[in-house]
Amino acid sequence: MTEAQAPHLEEVEVTPWREYFSFSTDHKVIGIQYLVTSFVFYLIGGLLAELVRTELATPASDFVPRETYNELFTMHATIMIFLWIIPTLTGGFGNFLVPLMIGARDMAFPKLNAIAFWIIPPTSILLLCSFFVGPASAGWTSYPPLSLMTNKAGEAIWILGVILLGTSSIMAGLNFLVTILKMRIPSMTLNDMPLFCWAMLATSALQLVATPVLSGAMVLLGFDLLVGTNFFNPAGGGDPIVYQHMFWFYSHPAVYIMILPAFGLISEILPVHARKPIFGYQAIAYSSIAISFLGLIVWAHHMFTSGTPDWLRMFFMIATMVIAVPTGIKVFSWVATVWGGKLNLCSAMLFGMAFVSMFVVGGLSGVMVASVPFDIHVHDTYFVVAHLHYVLFGGSVFGIYAGLYHWFPKMTGRMLNEFWGKVHFAMTFVGFNICFLPMHVLGLQGMNRRIAEYDPKFAALNVVCTIGSYILATSTIPFVVNAVWSWLAGPRANSNPWKGLTLEWTVPSPPPVENFEEDPVLAIGPYDYGTPKALDFVAATLAPAHALAAESLE
Structure with missing residues (x-):
């Protein structure tokens, strides 16, 4: 029996599997519903990406028609942003973890929480059904007048889908904000919260302030x-x-x-597997709030080539560079946390450290495109595609994988296979860099994005990128097989397989319906590793009262 398995087991109440296919108000069920649903759309969005890369393997438009190519990259980006990354990080991990981490029994508004999720499946199906009438093909930005000149039915479906998904996001943001501010246990102040909760607080504020503006733009575009x-x-x-x-x-x-929720996940994962206190807790926490605020005043750096006055371009250039400061604070704090630690190089830790390195690459290229002269040179080229994917795949998706490997035992009561987890990591890391690193060079050489045909001088690097994309796509297979097999028949996990100090590790794996038998009392900080209190805390979480019965997992 492994160390991660419970030495003593007794029966606790767990959620029946049928609950996951119903209109449940349990935050844990809703969280897993988000995770599974969004992962399905990750696979669909990834398939569209492979079709795009296959077309780009040759300079001529010889795999799909030009209009189909436009539809593929438009729907790929829409699915990956609105149906994969945002629902997974905010809806999936946020729902499952936030109430457990703050000692609450559920979210503040359970029914609103369920409605926010159930908006997503029919909207997703609606967007996919647009392929029967010709989906939107003006890019995920849908700039007019181009978006007013393309397929009318597909564009209308796209606009309606974005409005509905935005409504879901607003509901979720309101729920998280109230839950974090009003439902913490009395012994937990804001400065005692796990850093993931700080990240969700900052994210929720952004959702509430910014999303209604997008919805307004979609309504006006729909009228046009x-x-x-x-x-x-x-x-x-x-x-x-x-x-x-x-x-x-x-x-x-x-x-x-x-990216903010992914920052929060990494801030939880690195200290546990380095067995060290997080370096600069308050700096990391307050930098999330700073990023949330500064993120609202940098939007026009996407518009440096659209006739923006010089004085305004200077303001947005400076503001964009300033936002690198709180981001850099996080990166240096993570590196200091890992430095000198007793590293457990499990799959979660490998993805977590890869997140830091890949996000730094994306962050550095972000500072480059924040500079007006450089941005004008690389605008609408593959340099921007490379930057975007190093931030959102090298960042957000690597963070998602790190979170899945770390909290899978808590969600399912089963351990993932570490060997196949490391195979998954190696294939993902190698495939990702082969696919996207050469795009920096393509962009600097002047290859435009969003076109199916290009100058033959770019052909060699595009072949490399396409091969990398195939490796990246194949890397998903060991993860899916590992997750399904482990969920059904993997080794049983005890309540605290990683010896963590946050409150979710004090309840059985998977957690019971009501989370806590009674309101917990905060006895230790979430990152106080290496102290006698930490040893006592971990020992208490591994007591028989916190172990999951074998019968309840059958």
Whole structure:
């Protein structure tokens, strides 16, 4: 029997499997519903990406028609952003972990929580059904007047889908904000919260402030498309630049909506597997709030080539560079946390450390494109594609995988296979870098993005990128097989397989319906590793009263 398995087992109440297919108000069920549903759309979005890369393997448009290519990359980006990363990090991990980490029995508004999730499946199906009428093909930014000139039915479905998904995001943000601020146990102050909760607090504020602006832009664009108004249509006197301002006022903060929760996950994972206290707790916590605020005043750096006045470009250039400061604080704190630690190089830790290194690459190229002269040079090239993916895949997706490997035992009561976890990590890391690292060079050489045909001089590097994308796609197979097999028949996990100090590790794995038999009392800080209190805390979590019965997992 492994160390991660419970030495003593007794029966506790667990959630029946049928509950996961129902309208449940249990935050843990909703969290897993988010995770599984969004992962399905990750596979669909990944399939679309492979079709795009296959087309780009040759300079000519010889795999799919040009219009189909436009539809593929439009829907790929839409699915990956709105149906994979945001729902997984905020809805999935946020729902499952936040109440457990703050000692609550559920979210503040359980029914609203369930509604926020159940908006997503029909909206997702609606977006996929657009392929029967011709989906949106103006890119995930859907700039007018192009979006007003393409497939009308597909664009209308896309607009409605974004509005509905935005509504779900607003509901979730409100719920998290109230839950974190009002439902912590009395002994937990804000400065006692796990850093993931700080990240979700900052993320929720962004969702509430920025998402309604996107919804407003979608409503006005829908009127232009379907009714014939001229809010953004220059042919009728409208101003498409106003749309860009409204769109990016949400869509740049959306980058932080996608990365802040991943920052929180990494801040939880690294101390546990390094067996060291987190370095600079308050600096990491307050830097999340700083990123949330600064993220709202940098949107126009996406518009440096759209006629923005010079004085305004200078303001947004400086603001964008300043936002690197709180991000750098996090990176240096993570490195200091790992430095000199007793590292447990399990799958979660490997993905966590890869997250830091890959995000640094994306962050450095982000500072480069924040500079107006450089941005004008690489605007709309593959340098921007490389930067985006190093932030959102090297960052958010690596963070998601780290979180899945770390909290899978808590969610399911089973341990994932470490060998196949490391195979998954190696294939993902290698495939990702082979795919996206050469795109920096392609962009600097002038290859434009969002086109199916390109100059033959770019062919060799595009073949390399396509091979990397195939390795990256194949890397998903060992993870899926590992997760399904382990969930059904993997080794049983005890309540605290990683010897963590946050409150979710004090309850059985998986947690009972009501989380806690009675309100817990905070007895130790979430990162106080290496102290006598930590030894006592871990010993208490491994007592027989916290072990899961074998019968309850059958």
